[in-house]
Amino acid sequence: MIRMTLAEVARTVGGELFLSGADTPETPVTGTVETDSRVLGDGDVFVAKPGEVTDGHRFVAAAAAAGVVLAIVERRVEAEVSQIVVADAVTALADLAREVVARVRAGGALQIVGITGSNGKTTTKNLLARILSDAGETIAPRGSYNNEVGAPLTMLRITEHTRFLVSEFGAAGPGEIARLAGLVTPDIGVALMVGLAHAGGFGGVEATLAAKTELVEAVRPGGLAVLNADDPRVATMAAVAEGRGVSVRWFGRSASAQVRAEDVVVTASGTAATVIDGAERHPLRMRVLGEHHISNALAALTAAQELGVPLAQSIARLETVEVAERWRMQPLGTDRIRIINDAYNASPDSMAAALRTLAQIVAPGQRKVAVLGAMSELGEQAGEEHDRVGLLAVRLRIERIVIVGSEARRLYLAAIGEGSWDGEAVFFENADDAFDYLRTELRDGDRVLVKSSNSAGLRHLGDRLGDWVS
Structure with missing residues (x-):
């Protein structure tokens, strides 16, 4: 963040400034801005954002102990740090970002x-x-x-x-x-x-x-x-x-x-x-x-x-980039058994693309194994789109189709309905059961795709498989 004073930050976010210790309205603010108190240090700014699980106001004192120069809060908190009280912390965060970008951009x-x-x-x-x-x-x-x-x-x-x-x-x-x-x-x-x-x-x-x-x-x-x-x-x-x-x-x-x-x-x-x-x-x-x-x-x-x-x-x-991002077509394991962990996001398009990639990279004598979970946020189209993915997995001749989680059951049913009758498709309610099965099922030469939406949690199953085969 560029240099601003406490008073300038208060004006930018439309809040009321309450000073602490030796601070004045002209005290400089130059540190990073975060909503996670665990990563803060001297001179930083803590935005106490209420959340679904916890409330950032509970951690203002910890942020003060870490050395932050300012806390942006929705209500005053007993802590030895200057605070700016705003109506909405997330809106204040956006207002501050807009001002900082505008100031830097003015430099050309x-x-x-x-x-x-x-x-x-x-x-x-x-x-x-x-x-x-x-x-x-x-x-x-x-x-x-x-x-x-x-x-x-x-x-x-x-x-x-x-x-x-x-x-x-x-x-x-x-x-x-x-x-x-x-x-x-x-x-x-x-x-x-x-x-x-x-x-x-x-x-x-x-x-x-x-x-x-x-x-x-x-x-x-x-x-x-x-x-x-x-x-x-x-x-x-x-x-x-x-x-x-x-x-x-x-x-x-x-x-x-x-x-x-x-x-x-x-x-x-x-x-x-x-x-x-x-x-x-x-x-x-x-x-x-x-x-x-x-x-x-x-x-x-x-x-x-x-x-x-x-x-x-x-x-x-x-050409120097080795992995696009963790949990996105991330290769794990060894050449003996290769895991491709792509279970951070999933949509019908990305699921189809990942399955086709699996089919393309397998050499003669190697097996294709797809470990698939649910695609989230598809609304009323969810059932039909899960059916399409199950059909595609069979048509791409994936030798083992492992479906995990009740929300993905339609993938399993679609695969069976398309002709996967001889044990190619199996279903497990949870990742632990799927892991136990895969430890006994996987063999040398297998290429294993793990693909689901983030909410299905299969990225952690992919990590476990990668550690197991390494």
Whole structure:
């Protein structure tokens, strides 16, 4: 965070300042801003956010003991630290982020990229951050910090020296991306895809499209929208961009894309393609698994070009990335038994992409094993979409289909109904039972995909399997 005084912070968040000890209204605030008291230190700022499980106000005293200079609270707390009392701590966090970004941007060097999409946000964010980090100080979210708390916390990590801010925008409902992107007014907005992920929370895929379009609507006039030419829903955002004086640049596999890929090949060691931009042709050999990650790479390459990084340099930097993110197509284990832990998020699109990747990387004599859990937030389409995944697993000739959790039972029933009669598909109520089964079932040469939504908890099962086979 850039330097502000206690009084300036209070004015920014519209709160009442209560001083402690030797502090004055001019006492400087220069530390990091966090909602987790466990990571705070001298000079930092603690935002006491009420939560579903606990209340941040319980930890103000601990934050004071850690040396924070300020606590932003919704009610005064008995603790030896200056406090600013606000009506809503999350709103105050957003207001502070908006002011800090505006101050840094006034210096003229900061460029901001916003990324959204039903799938691929975190991977694309990580790939773009890797490209940009060699060109200047780059701030990007940790993990999937993309909501009303995580996005402002990321913004507040910038300094006067930050050249690039890469923001990832997720949404639990309409208007959320507009609010978050509106804090920074991105120079570039990247729209990856519009699918059924979280469609239940939005009321359908068309409502999801409207929510994702909010990012393009937030791009500053004269900025750039980086759009997926392969997604017809994303393609409709071009008219929105052009109506706001925002240019459009296309990426994808189709011939209409300006930055496109051909000759895509997926192997056990990674994903390769030829990247084409006009007369330029460059080989790309990523260590990240999955044909679907080529689209994410193209999006990152397109945005990086607009930010001044030549295509060849960007590709060279992408080729150094070993894992897109923990629990996202993360290879574990050994060559004897390879585990691919992709159980942080799941949607019908990402589930299908992961299963196809599993089918592509298996060599003759090796078995394909899919450990699958439920996809969350699909609303009334959940049953049908789980059926589709079960059918696909059988049609891809997955030798062992292990379904975990009652919410995923339709996957199991669909697999059996499609013709998986000879023990290929098995069902377990919980991850412990599935783990016990897999310890006896897995054998040398197996390639094991673990895939589910975060709420199903199978990422921990993937970790356990990885530790067991290592």
